[in-house]
Amino acid sequence: xxxLRSLVFTALFASSAVVAEPLLxxxxxxxxxxxxxxxxxxxxxxxxxxxxxxxxxxxYTLTEFTCFDNSLxxxxxxxxxxxxxxxxxxxxxxxxxxVCFDDGFFxxxxxxNATFPCGDTCFTPSESYCDLGQIxxxxx
Numbered sequence: 001x002x003x004l005r006s007l008v009f010t011a012l013f014a015s016s017a018v019v020a021e022p023l024l025x026x027x028x029x030x031x032x033x034x035x036x037x038x039x040x041x042x043x044x045x046x047x048x049x050x051x052x053x054x055x056x057x058x059x060y061t062l063t064e065f066t067c068f069d070n071s072l073x074x075x076x077x078x079x080x081x082x083x084x085x086x087x088x089x090x091x092x093x094x095x096x097x098x099v100c101f102d103d104g105f106f107x108x109x110x111x112x113n114a115t116f117p118c119g120d121t122c123f124t125p126s127e128s129y130c131d132l133g134q135i136x137x138x139x140x
Contacts, residue, residue: 020139021033026041028041029043033125039053051116051126060072062109068086076095088100088105099114099115099116116130118130118133118135119133119135
């Protein structure tokens with residue numbers, strides 16, 4: 001009986017140490033910000049800590065592809081020439097330095113990882129999440 005109490009106490013103590021993660025809305029779906037990113041109602045997964053980015057109706061990572069005109073293209077060659085491409089109406093950008101989102105909003109690439117728009121700024125999904133245009137720390 002004492003062993004059973006010990007197991008129950010341990011289970012209760014362990015579960016109370018877990019911080020509840022907020023469930024956010026993305027279009028018609030709900031998601032946990034540690035598992036997905038949301039870009040204009042479109043969910044992309046976070047796989048092994050790497051957030052995927054929306055490109056048209058697909059999701060991609062910076063190591064696999066670049067996105068131009070809502071189409072996936074080969075990744076940027078870091079040893080090759082910088083080929084600026086269009087983003088939005090009249091903006092050129094270097095896809096090895098920033099990510100262009102659908103509305104022409106730019107977010108920087110930090111340590112090889114994309115950051116994502118939140119209101120008028122950018123955030124890192126491994127550290128924080130965006131809810132209704134505000135950035136909050138991601139509880140681990």
